[in-house]
Amino acid sequence: MNTFSRRMLLVAGLALASITPARAEDILLTIETASGQEEHFDRERLLALPQHELVTHTSVTDGVQTFTGPFMRDLLAEAGVTAETLTAIALNDYQIELPAEDFTRYDVVAALEMNGETLTPRDKGPIWIVYPRDEFVELQDIYYDYRWVWQLVRLEEQ
Amino acid sequence: MTLGTLWRTFVPLVLLLVCIGALIFGYLRLRATEKAMGFDGVTNMVWVISQTQVEALKMRAVLAEDPDDEGQIGLQYDLLRSRIDMLTEGPQFRFLQALEMAETVKAAVQPAIRLDPALRPLSAAEKAELGQEATTLARTLNRTANAAMVMEWELLTTQLTRYRTAMAQVNYSIGLGVVLAIYLGWRILADRRARLEADLFRRQSMRLEEDLDHERAMVSHWRDFAAVVSHQFRTPLAVIDSAAQRLYRRGQPASDEVLQAKQGTIREMVASLDQLVDAALLIGRMDHKMDLPQQAVQDLAPVVRNMVKKLQGRYRDREITLSLEEERFVAWCDANLVQHSLINLIDNAIKYSPPFEPVEVRMQRQDNKVVCTVADRGPGMTDAEAERLFQRFQRGAGAPTGGTGIGLWLAQRLAELQGGRIEARPRPEGGALFSLILPEAPQDVESKT
Numbered sequence: 001m002n003t004f005s006r007r008m009l010l011v012a013g014l015a016l017a018s019i020t021p022a023r024a025e026d027i028l029l030t031i032e033t034a035s036g037q038e039e040h041f042d043r044e045r046l047l048a049l050p051q052h053e054l055v056t057h058t059s060v061t062d063g064v065q066t067f068t069g070p071f072m073r074d075l076l077a078e079a080g081v082t083a084e085t086l087t088a089i090a091l092n093d094y095q096i097e098l099p100a101e102d103f104t105r106y107d108v109v110a111a112l113e114m115n116g117e118t119l120t121p122r123d124k125g126p127i128w129i130v131y132p133r134d135e136f137v138e139l140q141d142i143y144y145d146y147r148w149v150w151q152l153v154r155l156e157e158q
Numbered sequence: 159m160t161l162g163t164l165w166r167t168f169v170p171l172v173l174l175l176v177c178i179g180a181l182i183f184g185y186l187r188l189r190a191t192e193k194a195m196g197f198d199g200v201t202n203m204v205w206v207i208s209q210t211q212v213e214a215l216k217m218r219a220v221l222a223e224d225p226d227d228e229g230q231i232g233l234q235y236d237l238l239r240s241r242i243d244m245l246t247e248g249p250q251f252r253f254l255q256a257l258e259m260a261e262t263v264k265a266a267v268q269p270a271i272r273l274d275p276a277l278r279p280l281s282a283a284e285k286a287e288l289g290q291e292a293t294t295l296a297r298t299l300n301r302t303a304n305a306a307m308v309m310e311w312e313l314l315t316t317q318l319t320r321y322r323t324a325m326a327q328v329n330y331s332i333g334l335g336v337v338l339a340i341y342l343g344w345r346i347l348a349d350r351r352a353r354l355e356a357d358l359f360r361r362q363s364m365r366l367e368e369d370l371d372h373e374r375a376m377v378s379h380w381r382d383f384a385a386v387v388s389h390q391f392r393t394p395l396a397v398i399d400s401a402a403q404r405l406y407r408r409g410q411p412a413s414d415e416v417l418q419a420k421q422g423t424i425r426e427m428v429a430s431l432d433q434l435v436d437a438a439l440l441i442g443r444m445d446h447k448m449d450l451p452q453q454a455v456q457d458l459a460p461v462v463r464n465m466v467k468k469l470q471g472r473y474r475d476r477e478i479t480l481s482l483e484e485e486r487f488v489a490w491c492d493a494n495l496v497q498h499s500l501i502n503l504i505d506n507a508i509k510y511s512p513p514f515e516p517v518e519v520r521m522q523r524q525d526n527k528v529v530c531t532v533a534d535r536g537p538g539m540t541d542a543e544a545e546r547l548f549q550r551f552q553r554g555a556g557a558p559t560g561g562t563g564i565g566l567w568l569a570q571r572l573a574e575l576q577g578g579r580i581e582a583r584p585r586p587e588g589g590a591l592f593s594l595i596l597p598e599a600p601q602d603v604e605s606k607t
Contacts, residue, residue, distance in 0.1 A: 062248045092213065092237050121236040122276070123243070142202065151240065 028126040029110075031079040034157045039079040046112060046127075049074050054109045056134045059145045067111035067130045072103040075110050076155075085158040088129065091121055091151035097158070098129075098147055106132055106139070110152070124150035170345055177338035184331035191324045194317075203253050203306045210241035211299040214270075214292040221289040225282060232275050238292070239274070242267045257309055259302045266298040379442035391434065394427040401427075433505070437568040440498065444575055451492040451575050455599060458487045458496060458528060459521070465497050466519055469504055476508055477516035487521050489528040489596040495572045496596070499580070500530060502569040503592045507534035511589065528596045535589035539582065547582050569594070 026042040033039065049070035057064055076086075086098045102108055111128045112119060119125025128150040133139045213234070220227070220234045244250060246264060254260040269291035273284055280288065401420040405412050412420070443449040459482055466480045489496075500519075507517040515535040522529050539547065548570040569592075570580045578596040585591045 060244060060248060060250065092209070121233065122239050124240060145202070151237070
């Protein structure tokens with residue numbers, strides 16, 4: 001039934017664990033470039049990027065939702081990521097590979113807010129990767145649904 | 159509508175419609191299947207449930223490992239709550255309702271929701287209770303995941319059965335379409351072959367008919383010829399016979415004068431028989447379209463000059479004169495037929511006029527026509543005679559013995575074949591005038607007809 005491949009990866013600890021405890025609370029997202037260098041983003045740095053609003057349905061909620069946050073391509077450009085494939089890792093160790101092409105072809109948003117409220121780990125925060133599902137028919141498919149990573153905390157350049 | 163027409167038009171039309179209908183049905187069925195293919199949002203439920211189960215088990219593990227690590231407990235609780243919230247809202251919750259597990263799950267998550275460390279710090283007992291409830295929740299979710307898996311497989315099986323049915327229908331409709339198309343194609347080819355055969359048959363019949371017409375013409379020709387022979391040959395033959403008998407009358411040879419006279423008569427009769435044969439053959443061929451006039455624009459002056467010279471040679475004791483008003487007389491005609499026609503007129507003039515009188519041939523041009531007139535000084539004719547003059551086997555009142563009654567008729571027929579005519583009228587000074595009138599150019603013929 002779920003034709004896409006899914007891998008559970010046992011990682012020693014969360015990405016957060018590698019960060020100094022003092023800053024751990026502030027950092028929402030870590031992006032590791034191909035060279036192994038890590039770029040840390042706190043809310044301030046994420047909000048400094050151009051913010052966009054995306055109104056769309058999702059596959060796990062009812063009704064239309066309004067998401068706010070930077071475009072994924074702006075975020076990756078800010079971190080200096082140029083690779084074609086990225087690994088996205090969530091708080092619960094959910095790990096998935098994302099083609100960077102998605103972010104140039106579609107206005108994919110790294111949502112920080114849903115319906116005006118900040119996303120938290122209790123919900124689907126700190127970051128939910130949201131595709132413009134309503135705008136493109138091809139995105140209304142499970143093939144893209146599994147790329148909607150929520151509770152995103154880490155991106156690794158392949 | 160006859161049965162044949164029905165079979166030829168109505169049945170193929172219906173078959174064509176059925177063929178097209180089958181293909182359209184197949185196409186629509188494929189389109190519908192294509193649209194139905196794909197997963198709806200809740201086919202991922204086993205994963206959603208099991209992830210919640212995992213977070214519940216991790217919650218218990220974190221609590222057991224270090225009950226005092228509030229930060230870690232809070233983070234893990236957030237993860238568990240996010241899963242619980244997701245499972246109990248929207249499409250996910252509706253799926254649980256369809257599974258008839260909604261109430262069970264809702265009841266199982268209630269203690270975990272109540273023991274939220276973000277609302278107030280949990281006591282040690284409450285932490286132990288949360289761990290216990292997480293274990294219970296994990297067990298409930300395990301059963302739910304089982305049920306979800308079964309349901310998803312059932313849904314998938316139903317869906318696949320539907321696809322298979324659709325594919326079978328598409329296969330049948332395409333098969334039917336192809337079979338009908340093959341049949342129609344065969345019918346088209348068969349009809350075409352039948353048409354070709356009919357066409358061939360028709361052409362063969364036409365050729366046969368042409369052959370038959372030709373044969374009929376031949377038969378007709380020879381019948382006419384036989385008629386002429388039986389009717390006309392008797393007189394000259396009788397004359398020849400009588401002349402021959404005279405040669406040996408009463409057992410003694412005739413005198414030299416009688417002999418010469420009878421020889422002359424016999425030769426004359428043979429010549430007219432010869433002429434009869436020629437005329438009968440020629441007209442017969444023309445009448446039955448076995449020969450057609452070979453008409454061309456040509457100068458008749460040399461033709462007539464040669465012909466007159468030839469006749470002068472034949473009739474040495476007669477005077478035949480020729481006068482041409484112009485150097486050239488161009489006409490639309492068949493020179494051979496013109497000669498035939500004129501020879502007949504001149505022969506006629508010689509026959510019907512006294513031996514010492516001349517026969518005059520004159521060529522002139524009148525109103526875009528070439529006119530060749532033969533003048534004699536014979537008995538001439540009355541109006542009643544002029545009317546019957548050109549009928550077959552008609553002979554003038556004072557006709558000499560050698561006539562066949564076919565000469566003028568033949569001359570007129572030949573003139574008409576070329577779009578011309580022969581006019582006969584009395585010569586004012588006595589005798590007769592016969593004029594052969596021919597067009598100068600083909601247009602004159604057309605404008606006349």
